[in-house]
Amino acid sequence: MGNRITPLSEKQEKRSASSTIAGYLYQFERSVIELLQLDRPEDVIRVEGIEDIDIWSSTETVVQIKYYSAKKFSLPIIREAVYELLLSFADRPLRNYILYIHCGEGGEIPEKLTLDKIKECLTYQVGNNKGKRIDEDSPFDDSTLKGFAENNFRIYSGPTLDDQMNITISELAKSLECDREEAKILHHGRAVQYIHQIAVRKKDEDRIISKEDFIKHLKIREQLYNRWHKQLLGDKRFHGEIAKKLKKAKYNDKSKSRGISLEVNEDNVGSVKQLAIELAGDLDVSKARTRKAKPWTLILRGDKQLIKMVKTGLLEKKYYFNDGYESINFSHDYFDASPIVNTKRTDVVSKRSFYIRVVGEGAIKPVCSMLCKLDCLILLDSNETWYREISSSIPTEINAIKIEDLNSLLREVAL
Known part of the structure; x- marks a missing residue:
């Protein structure tokens, strides 16, 4: 007679980390896509750097990724993310700053925010007060906010986790010159796992990888064939x-x-x-x-x-x-x-x-x-x-x- 797994209590159910795990998977999937879509073999990304993904290609871009499967888009849910990107922008205004976000409950996600919307995003209510700026201790001036909003900051609406996995598989098939079935069975798990391994390395220089080296790591078809052939x-x-x-x-x-x-x-x-x-x-x-x-x-x-x-x-x-x-x-x-x-x-x-x-x-x-x-x-x-x-x-x-x-x-x- 087999062992029966004890059902979780309501309290135990609340400790589920499924949304957190989904967020990390979403980030790793997106990292694979960004890496494979780089223009040149020598172009690189760094995972867990300035933001979730730092990209060095024809331009320098940092990407923060958010995955909310059970939330509707609103300015308050991106307040912390926008603030962190603004801090980076103030330090280096020549970069591009991207917020890549999925909201499962819908809501119109704008590609850009106006100066007024940026200010609204940074402001939250405190009791009956009109509002308090998240940057109150060291506020950004209007010139900085305007430059960020108009020239450097974009919001991209991302697909669901499952749909993004399908995009990853398509990019792998194209880059490795194989069909989708091979990409799914042989390469997809290996690609995401490799990004995970890189992400937990302590030194930031060890979290940098080029498109060429990534593809090289994934090319194991001949090795597996030789083992089977033997x-x-x-x-x-x-x-x-x-x-x-x-x-x-x-x-x-x-x-x-x-x-x-x-x-x-x-x-x-x-x-x-x-x-x-x-x-x-x-x-x-x-x-x-x-x-x-x-x-x-x-x-x-x-x-x-x-x-x-x-x-x-x-x-x-x-x-x-x-x-x-x-x-x-x-x-x-x-x-x-x-x-x-x-x-x-x-x-x-x-x-x-x-x-x-x-x-x-x-x-x-x-x-x-x-x-x-x-x-x-x-x-x-x-x-x-x-x-x-x-x-x-x-x-x-x-x-x-x-x-x-x-x-x-x-x-x-x-x-």
């Missing part, structure tokens, strides 16, 4: 397909400058260290390396101490590396420099100044446009768009594979 084919056939893909992209050509980008963490640091050693030995120590052979580049995302462990593993095996002096002051010129080699009469290398480039992502990302391009680059479980700046060909994305399996595949491809 389950369908089985490990052996799936790995065989990847090996063919790598050979076709010339990862077996030692004269090419080849690279791999992957995440290093506490669980895989041993495997990453072994991969680095194999790459330093060009994955096949039995074959002599000629002057034409170029060292691999290994780009690591992760904690600096873990990256240091990988480098230490190389030194233990007598494999010198080039990291551009990233622990001191990264030099892209030194990082790009070719190794100094000693050769035998047959052009076979007997010794070189370094055998592999190993560097943290944080060191090269800011200067990626200055680096010499790799001929081919493997991105393991990543779709970072900036990597295209350091590869002359489209990076090879590989997902749903372990580091040790990648190691084995590269040895197979090198044969």
Whole structure:
């Protein structure tokens, strides 16, 4: 016999936070829409900044969002919001200020307020008195109020929460070039949850995101497909397909400058260290390396101490590396420099100044446009768009594979 949930008492019903939760959902949904509707990939928004949404695009705009499912529009219900926007306007009058509001019980929502309506909005009744201004302690002059009302302030009437969700799904489908069903099932929840994660970050600079980075975060279709494809084919056939893909992209050509980008963490640091050693030995120590052979580049995302462990593993095996002096002051010129080699009469290398480039992502990302391009680059479980700046060909994305399996595949491809 199943457990029966005890009904709530009238007092307990009153503690329901459904309207508050709906308000936050409404704000996060609107944040997704504003982000996807930005003009340029590099344009950004900040959530929970000056207001609910701060927008940096062709103009600077701040947006305050209000969701009243059971209220009718009136000037008193927007008094606090207008006052807060006025405070921001007085500090920086060049911004645009938007109040985005939904009132479920109707009422005509004006797009603009006249000077008289602004004053009426800021005034509330105190007993039998004619009224008291909310800004009484530090009142705004008429010139400030007029400039705000006529030039900088707008009110937008928003749809219901359900209708706004549908708008979000449509914007996701357009931005991710998919149908509405995929946008709803695969991307909608992920998009809203990501905005929620950003909103609770402590530092304001961590609550800023660009349109480009947001879309990149949402593009997980290939990752999910690869995981499904791997389950369908089985490990052996799936790995065989990847090996063919790598050979076709010339990862077996030692004269090419080849690279791999992957995440290093506490669980895989041993495997990453072994991969680095194999790459330093060009994955096949039995074959002599000629002057034409170029060292691999290994780009690591992760904690600096873990990256240091990988480098230490190389030194233990007598494999010198080039990291551009990233622990001191990264030099892209030194990082790009070719190794100094000693050769035998047959052009076979007997010794070189370094055998592999190993560097943290944080060191090269800011200067990626200055680096010499790799001929081919493997991105393991990543779709970072900036990597295209350091590869002359489209990076090879590989997902749903372990580091040790990648190691084995590269040895197979090198044969």
